[in-house]
Amino acid sequence: MPEGLIFDLKKYAINDGPGIRTTVFFKGCPLRCRWCHNPEGQSFAPEIMIRPSRCLSDCSECVAACPEGAIVKTAGVPVLDRPRCNACGKCADVCPAQAIERVGRRLSAAQLLREIEKDRIFQEESGGGVTFSGGEPLSQPDFLSEILEQCRKKEIHTTVDTCGFAPADVLERIAEKTDLILFDLKAIDEKKHIAFTGKSNRLILENLKRLAAKGKKVVVRIPIVPGVNDDEENILGTAEFLRSLGTISEISLLPYHKLGRDKYRGLEKKADDDDFTPPSAERLERIKKDLEDCGFRVSLGE
Ligand code: SF4
Ligand code: SF4
Incomplete structure (x- = not known):
């Protein structure tokens, strides 16, 4: 199917x-x-969409969850290394603020x-x-x-x-x-x-x-x-x-x-x-x- x-x-x-x-x-x-x-x-293809304004200052769950090392927090907001990211969505799954979304x-x-x-x-x-x-x-x-x-x-x-x-x-x-x-x-x-x-x-x-x-x-x-x-x-x-x-x-x-x-x-x-x-x-x-x-x-x- x-x-x-x-x-x-x-x-x-x-x-x-x-x-x-x-x-x-x-x-x-x-x-x-x-x-x-x-x-x-x-x-x-699936993509990752980020809304930095929703990100919580005392959190870095997404950074810890990424198996590819494709996301870092810089100046308090998540920054994605898109060529390295495979859009697996693990960061979105753990984000408590819905600041990251896997689209698709x-x-x-x-x-x-x-x-x-x-x-x-x-x-x-x-x-x-x-x-x-x-x-x-x-x-x-x-x-x-x-x-x-x-x-x-x-x-x-x-x-x-x-x-x-x-x-x-x-x-x-x-x-x-x-x-x-x-x-x-x-x-x-x-x-x-x-x-x-x-x-x-x-x-x-x-x-x-x-x-x-x-x-x-x-x-x-x-x-x-x-x-x-x-x-x-x-x-x-x-x-x-x-x-x-x-x-x-x-x-x-x-x-x-x-x-x-x-x-x-x-x-x-x-x-x-x-x-x-x-x-x-x-x-x-x-x-x-x-x-x-x-x-x-x-x-x-x-
Ligand atoms: S989608 Fe997957 S590879 Fe991309 S930043 Fe999130 S956890 Fe890392
Ligand atoms: S998991 Fe969500 S709230 Fe936490 S640092 Fe990442 S984007 Fe910000």
Whole structure:
């Protein structure tokens, strides 16, 4: 049985599909969007995240627990020698202050299903279910396929939230087993897409065409990042492309925010969004109205 690597499991989510949902975040993503607020979802391997402000001054449990000598306390805070660290998590296990976290855990589909089923009552009463997000869930296709099958047997509504960057056969295999797809479209212009995500959008657009041709239930999600994709050319170009597909009627706008900054610091990764600012309420409303005028049902998400 394939195992999956996930980095979070969020209960009572209300923005990841219909009703109240359990959202499972798969670890690893092929894109590197400059506005990403889940940097812990980028790498395909477990990582150690440190929050020095939580560290207790009279403690050095983590230093004693590390078999690799990869962590020291300097000026009262834990400092990680990342090349030496193998992310075993022993330091996190002993930390009494949750100042160290091992991000990423491996589990089987049966184990994950048990977690999902704990929220069954909320899912059923609200018309919700489970959403597989990330990172990029399609980058772990065998595990995703297995958990989707198990959810279907239990009649749990499933949603997959994808950036669309996956082989066509993977997307089609997963789509057959999924009730709803949330499909992210970042920019319609290929050069812009490469500049801001690191990858071409050709495969992504082709994949969306494939889903639409099959009449799959899809909601398109557009992150709105001022100066990147909030211009009229991109918004109307996106609307024109979506209209040409014929079967897509719903769009969700996700305003850019800077809430992932702490996590970048904890992973010692450099955030690359200093020049971005969140969109104003007026700008969002304008974009919403423009897309509604093009015939789409548009909602504002988070
Ligand atoms: S994760 Fe393991 S190797 Fe890395 S610092 Fe902690 S105990 Fe040491
Ligand atoms: S175990 Fe936690 S609280 Fe203790 S020194 Fe390490 S990081 Fe700080």
